[in-house]
Amino acid sequence: MNSNVVTLSINGKEVSGRDDETILELALENGIQIPRLCYLEGLSIVGACRLCMVEVLGAKGLIAACATRITEGMVVQTDSERLAEYRRSILEMLFAEGFHVCSVCVANGHCELQTQAAHAGIDHIDLPYLYPRRKVDASHRLFGLDANRCILCTRCVRVCSEIEGARTWSVSGRGIEAHIISDFATPWGESTTCTSCGKCVQVCPTGALFMKGASTAELEKRTDFLSWITAMREQR
Amino acid sequence: MLPSQANVPAPPSDDKRWRIVTATMRRHGFGTDALIETLHSVQEAFGYIDDDALRFIARGLRLPPSSVYGVATFYNYFTLKPQGEHTCVVCMGTACYIKGAAHILTALQNRLSVKAGETTADKAISLLTARCMGACGLAPIVVNDGEVAAQTTPEASVTLVEEWMSDAVG
């Protein structure tokens, strides 16, 4: 595929990249951080969390940086008071939607939701908590799923489908009732498709998918395997 | 290569209705895009989609179980639970709502002691809601076993389900 080099500005800084790159990719290359939760390098783009919305001069509305390719002369602003407010609001909604008790979570200190909230300066949740009654699936020998901590980023669904190829996970239901299921909403431990590879656990940004035996704040996740797999597949 | 007849999984039972389901899959060449059409054919033939049906479709269309379940639970038209002998569908479209559909629903819920979307304990009557039946000129409407009751009232709707209830007893 041919790609052209284009020049644009991000936060007033002149940068250039290939026109098959996204705003987010180019920003990260240039050391500009944009908040994000559903995006993970090596997985397909879904544009679901909406944290990476940026302002593009002349565009009708806000633009998802993860899902938008750069073009010549684009003028991008990744941070503004308005964006900061929206991001705080989205993060607050995620906290209010599930049930995130950071202090007793295996991912405490290593959780991307928690980190994003701290970056955004969230010190309390102004919206009412929805207090859903969600399940914990501890049927798998090695892993567990605490749906209370799930933010529906679907990284697990994508890694299982796109990298492992097992397609054990999917989203069931819709709207506020949507949730992650394995097979026919079968207990994870009884899934006939799961290979127990654990990739879903590693890419989960919160403590929703966890390794059994990890205690509070002990669960550190690593996603570096993704770039290795991607690189090796490209070589093949 | 397209799956041949030999690759079609055996239906869950010798119920003849499975032939319709298999025919639907075949008509679409057993492609993955046949999923929704196949779910429709199960629902139409059996009234609901049970675990056996989900498994059968997954094998027939070579789809992962999670995809079949995810799709079946995404669309409101599909139900994974058996419905009652009679169904009473209250339209909650805007025109019906403006003309008092909520009162009709409340009256039916109270009379049947079930919430919308539930079936009475004796499996006689399912009370359902529809987002809009597209018969707004006749609002408010209730559809009883497929028959449209136009410009109806809470009282008339309750009377009708009471007839079903007395039939069930008698």
Added chain:
Amino acid sequence: MDKIKLATVWLDGCSGCHMSFLDMDEQLLALADAITLVYSPLVDFKEFPPDVDVTLVEGAVSSEEDLHKIQMIRQRTKLLVSLGDCAITGNVPSMRNPFGPEAILERAYLEDGLINPVIPTVNVPPLLKTVQPVHTVVPVDVFVPGCPPPAGVIYEAVAALTEGRTPNLHGLTRFGK
């Protein structure tokens, strides 16, 4: 400079925030020059005074008693500080919310194989239907997250308030810290 009148209260929490407060060690001495502690579980005052400058609240609002207390405190306090995750988010106490108070009482008093399984009713304030963060029942002026908030952060927050500044805790603490 007049010393500011500081109170601390303990609602539904584990007292960890108060422990963290005490962990300030020698910084307590620095604070002592700027504050007068007028009410606290750490000291023995019976009545919450009518004109407190700053009140630190540890714990969530779980019972009717908590609710009355915090409403009274709000009226008598200029600046109300939610100290720690229980006060701010409901934290561990709120984990009962999806189940309701009855389920929790049954579990605690009837199902755990006690010799005399009975739900206490005398001298025990009735539980609210759901455990609430403090700011959902009364206005809160300052939030100091953490479980517990580190001592240094509590110091920074209180010191700022004694100096008439708005505490800036960005980057110093977070939920679950």
Added chain:
Amino acid sequence: MLSDELKRITGHELEERQPLKHRLHVCMGTGCISAGSDRVKTALETELRVMNLDGTYAVTTGGCRGLCAAGPLVAIDGDTNIAQRVTTENVPELVQRMTDLPDSLRLPTEMPFFRNQKKVVLEYSGNLDPNRIDDYITAGGYTALNHALTEMTPAQTVDEIMRSGLRGRGGAGYPTGLKWQTVAKAHGERKFVICNGDEGDPGAFMDRSVMEDYPFKVLEGVTIAGYAIGAQQGYLYVRAEYPLAVKRLKSAIRQAEKIGLLGSNIGGTPFSFNIDVRLGAGAFVCGEETALIASIEGKRGHPRPRPPYPAARGLWGCPTLINNVETFSSIAPIIRQGADWFAGIGTEKSKGTKVFALSGRVNYTGLIEVPMGTTLREIVFEIGGGIPDGRQFKAIQTGGPSGGCIPAEFLDTPVDYESLAALGSIMGSGGMIVMDDTSCMVDVARYFMEFCKTESCGKCAPCRIGTAQMHDLLTIITAGQATLEDLERLEKLCDMVRSTSLCGLGQSAPNPVISTLRYFRHEYVSHIVDHHCPAGVCSALSQPQEAAE
């Protein structure tokens, strides 16, 4: 060649009709059927046989005339002599006094409801048998396709649509010709045409009626589009809740295939085109183009970020044209009568006519078609006959869950895309629900938010959680438990959800709240501050004096 075939069919049909003195069109739309028109039709046939009139009188299935509330309707020969509220009991009377209907039966067709309409999409309203392609062809059907295939290049066809000024009838009003041109120019071996018949707005039934009454016209429009953009396959995506429309469309496809109007080398030209029906399954979000495509592919109806637009990458990654039922139904008339004719109807920026489903608190509810630019007042008070029971008009809701409520002071607004948008509503697909003083606007906003909450696909966070939070806030307002801070929260959420949601469903979900806040803010304040529901709808607040303490 095709024209010869069309002439032959027409000639044969006219020959058949030669001995007939009268043709009775019994309305078989969903509305009239539910009022018993199928029984009326049988009774009529029996009565004619008994009277020995069945050789000179024909009873046919007719389409909807719009005035569903007066059904069942039986039209004698045309549009002026129509019997209303026909029952099996008064069938003998109808037959006896066919040319001189008694007042009890006669529908006053000179009333504004009929007089003030202009029918393009709904042309031949009621006089065509939707089950017979011969009937459609005799009325001039398929001459447009013939004209396009034999007299016009695909590019000229696109140009004709472009010049007509037709804009998408499903929502935002994107220029149809421009869309066709984009897909026509897109590179791709395979291309697709999709007709969106998943009419999801509650309170809208235009597309149901069009699909039920004019299935051939829909097919003709889709086929012309296929020719214009270079597609080989078309899909009709239809709500499963519309079984009659599905049945008639499927039958129409078979009939068209049989005489070579679908399939290989249509009319002896190199153009080949097939159409299949795909059933929707009850998901409002599938009205969104990318979600609809996912659904046809057999997946969960999740929208995806655009660009790429379906015109470049749509169904199975191929360039895809998506228009709704009404848009496709405007195509044949435009090709037949010319772009200039169509562009001569309507306003400067909104050309042609628009079909509306008029319902709610208005005397004549039903389906209407008016030129763009007709005022809301004319629609409500002349065509609709005003508000029943002597009550006061309060608002008209357009655009469904993505639209807004327009108050009385804007009744003189001409209906076009820009004017409605300026009022904070949208044209939408054409639902118009009239509300009087018995409707509480906060409750209406809550109703629409509940709809959006249950129809949110759940993919993006702002829509999934935001609609739930907004619904909760509206619920506590209607329950009298909210504070002014809650109202502030609600407004902030509206702004955030509108600005950050992934697709149109989320982006427009706050519209009913924003528009009611704009025009009826006092009702919100009354619920919150005075604990009083001015319309007396919110039951928790029905006793103002007590609650006000």
